Amino acid sequence: MTDLLIKNTRPMAGPKADIRIKGGRIAEIGPDIAPQGEPVEDAAGALALPGFVEAHTHLDKSLIGWPWYHNDVGNELLDMIANERAVKKEWGIDPHVQSMRHALQTVAYGATVIRSHVDIDTEGKLRPLEGVMKTAELLSDVVEIETVAFPQSGLMIRDGTTDLMDQAMTMGADVVGGLDPCGVDRDPKGHLDFIFDLAEKHGKPIDIHLHEPGEMGAFSMEMILDRTEALSMAGQVTVSHAFCLGMPDPVRVAGLVERLARNDVRIMTTAPASSEAPAVMQLREAGIKVGAGNDGIRDTWGPYGNGDMLERAKFIGLRNNFRRDTEVALAFDVCSTGGAEAMNVEPPKLEVGARGDVVVVTGESLAHAVVTHAPRHLVVKAGKVTARNGAALTEAP
């Protein structure tokens, strides 16, 4: 099942070609490739794009499959965090079931790689991580899922969370997470010292949520950079959100960007419309690896989102005022090849030797496919068809 021939497609919206996948890897791209007994899919002239990379989401907490959640919670961050813990308990949300539904919906839209932050707190303890790790294992031939141990309810402000974080890493979480060391934890030194120590102890990278705006966010980012330098962790640290890089002080931002680039710190963005956000072009031009994600979808935080990384590429374009085709192509790259590079996993690429992660989608041009985010014809993971006509082939619970 890991051999496949995709006929009659336009790789990256270029000239028509066929794509042969052999043993899960792209073996040949060119015109008129003859079948050799492998399964054949006719793309009917649709585009072929490399697999999509959902580099920042929360698989454990979406409410997909539940009746509509009427949201009337306050807009304060701590209100939303407390509300979420309460709803998860009251409704009896099962992180394994929810992560299966969420991951397969994301696959149906074209994802072949997902990085999921997973709540680690003193109420849910390690159950969310168990649930998402079980999903990752069950779907291992459908989508590559990385887990981040994420102290959503705070680390220093909730006794017992640091122990749970350590246990989460021992259990096999792939990445150490963190969250607003000033804004939520009120102890930036304590928070950052802990997560960098934990990363060193387990030999794992870091991906820290940093929503803190303006100068406070810049201060936290500097403390992250200090530790990255002191511990020689270049290439091992990611800052998600990084709203502070959107602050209206170009000189201050340029200084941070230069230091991020020097330390190969990666940035994950959701291209939010309602807050400041990093300028994707500026980061890429500085050589910073950038990924993107849909963040939580359809959860107690908000009603938006569906797991579609092609729509996320559109949001990146809209947020960054990308109008040229080359700019929209950059937004797409961040949601595919570039996102995997930011994650330090093998990047999907339409070239011989790369893993056979391919999405077939209607479109006249790459920008057209992005702005219309038309239904996907076919999603292929390492040569295996995982979704067809917008529906995953694996059934969700």
Next chain:
Amino acid sequence: MTDLLIKNTRPMAGPKADIRIKGGRIAEIGPDIAPQGEPVEDAAGALALPGFVEAHTHLDKSLIGWPWYHNDVGNELLDMIANERAVKKEWGIDPHVQSMRHALQTVAYGATVIRSHVDIDTEGKLRPLEGVMKTAELLSDVVEIETVAFPQSGLMIRDGTTDLMDQAMTMGADVVGGLDPCGVDRDPKGHLDFIFDLAEKHGKPIDIHLHEPGEMGAFSMEMILDRTEALSMAGQVTVSHAFCLGMPDPVRVAGLVERLARNDVRIMTTAPASSEAPAVMQLREAGIKVGAGNDGIRDTWGPYGNGDMLERAKFIGLRNNFRRDTEVALAFDVCSTGGAEAMNVEPPKLEVGARGDVVVVTGESLAHAVVTHAPRHLVVKAGKVTARNGAALTEAP
């Protein structure tokens, strides 16, 4: 054809009911209404919403139906304006054909009212307005189209434009338009004096594009308010975009908002992700009438947009950080009833006596319909079915 019975629907996501339209107006809403020989549509439990109102678009310039336009133009406003004039000429764009395509696509997504700005310049002269007015006439029983005479290439900086604007109003344009009196025209006094005089001469209202950011925009807005007060034009003036109301100076903005409310100046927003934008909740709480629009779609300015006002409601929600169901409902209202009120046309409402402008769409709740902007089952204008399953019933050229 202006009688219709819609069975088995949930008006505004409330309890199940039927809707009877008689002579183009809603005659009855309630359970189990018996047919009286009129056509019957079964909504199969889907929501009924009032017709959508596209209150700011440019019907004359989209490239719908053309091969993909590869955009590589500069990001300066005047570059984009010049590029557009060149492409329209080179491609031989017919404003009537384009406006038919664009309007019918917008109808397919649920619009029953459209306000279109139409370029008036010394190259296209009055042809775009002729084309859009012909479309408005041809589609008069499908969608109500208002035209705004819009000096896209500048008014004072291009000799002959003022005469054309006067001719456009004589021809029957519904609204006097304007554009960035400082940023584009470099003569705020000249520009504003002219358009207010023209409005007075023809007895028509004003809708002026104001992209100018920060203090420059506030300055232009004050000059607009000065004239609105001096000429007693309360309720007759609209500012589209009004980016300056998003500037980070709450006291300055509050002063402008108070004065806009006092003069019943209306605001049209596109809820742009890449620039500052008015806070919709703040405006509504101040009593200001707010409408929304998709602006130009798929044109030489950018590749985005499709005419869907339900997706625009989602963008308003995302831009304004609306998470609660009540907030998303407000975003919807701006794209429907509230938008028509801002335009000073009869507002679509699901109540007895209102015009029979109804959209049937899948959704568990109103917020669900907004965030998924699912395909429309049925669009009804004054009792006439204008679109079914996402396709307009009138054929576009």
